[in-house]
Amino acid sequence: MAESRPQPDHIGDGPSDASVPKVVVSRLSLYLRELQRLEAAGQETISSGQLGALLGFSDAQVRKDLGFFGQFGYPGVGYRCDELIRAMRDILGTNQPWNVAMVGVGNLGQALLGYRGFGRQNFTITAAFDADPGKIGELVQGLRIQPLEELAATIRARDIRLGMIVVPAERAQEAADSLVAAGIEGIVNFAPVTLVLPPHVQNVGVDLAIELEQLSFAVTTKLVKQPTGAAEPATG
Amino acid sequence: MAESRPQPDHIGDGPSDASVPKVVVSRLSLYLRELQRLEAAGQETISSGQLGALLGFSDAQVRKDLGFFGQFGYPGVGYRCDELIRAMRDILGTNQPWNVAMVGVGNLGQALLGYRGFGRQNFTITAAFDADPGKIGELVQGLRIQPLEELAATIRARDIRLGMIVVPAERAQEAADSLVAAGIEGIVNFAPVTLVLPPHVQNVGVDLAIELEQLSFAVTTKLVKQPTGAAEPATG
């Protein structure tokens, strides 16, 4: 649901309609990333064809994707970068700040705590938990590592709705269970296991070895075949 | 300097023939992960229905996916875990060892160097490069950090075919260009930018902020159209 700007009803509210294919939403994130780069570079407008070409999509695909959420363009001109960025962030929900809890503060967890990219999209890791008593109280990136016993109370107190699981595979399900019990609404899971979650909890998995596996397949199996026109994005 | 747009959607061919949809290959990795867990737990056989249920897919989907690559099952019995694991690894290419080069050894790079999950799937990070002169020669996880000047020679000398880009966004394209010039065949890119690569170089992007963005959308909009209907998949 895009937000209407001032203006004549040009931008904004569209078919706040039925369900949107997941793949469309993933492309939205890519459009947004590209738009932010373009705007930082001083570009004011962009056409669907130009935006698509940057990512390997067709112009029609870009327009159709945006069409799920409303009308954002100006015929003969294209889209205004600033307006489209704002609309995309409204749709994706990142015009609002999000607090995130991290469970597991090992090497990877610590690296993620220091990752600047989250903040730029309005995500802040506001709490970090670990089972290792030796780590409790330690400061990482200015954040105090808390014991798991404090997880539920902290998540509720700090209005945390999203969680990241960065524990070893064997402990991922119990970490997920704790987060769910604390009322979390979505989880990014870096452990290489499939979590069992209630249907109201959203979940995105990131398996680092699987990313390499997919490459291994693609490299071994010379990929060919292609209908017409453009191609595919860079983000898997 | 690389040229060319991003890439197509279909991937090469299987043992039989015909091009395989990318989404099928990504499910293959999930099947393999599940099978390895089951085998470690002592399970000898599994049916398509059981395997699918563990991942939130239908039995038919599992059978169709496997059907792209051959016949692996026994009517009335299911699949033998050990045989199917071996077949999946043959298909994905992970029965062979892969050497991987890492470019950028910051916080995230160091964490990835220590990640045990790669080795289990036969990937070894055999070289690590960084632009920071202060880091050169430093040992991380037993690996000596090398200057970028040594990248091409090292990649050729050590039979490295895959690369991981873990540098800041501004330097990702030049890192990619160096890897391409050195003859790399595939890249996993952790920088939040779209790389421009020649079409013969495979590419998988992992944008950590985008994973959270996708969750943010899913949490605020409960209206995402899911391909398969059952439990809960995992990998995003």
Place this chain on the structure above:
DNA sequence: CGGTGTGAAAGTTTTCACAGCG
């Protein structure tokens, strides 16, 4: 029986192509 493998049907996503607008 329980379960695979597979055409054919159903459903979904992408591409095409063109009216309409500034």
Place this chain on the structure above:
DNA sequence: CGCTGTGAAAACTTTCACACCG
């Protein structure tokens, strides 16, 4: 003009349903 927005067609993916097998 150049470009959007959008039905309609094409292409692709998933589900169904059933022959067949041990």
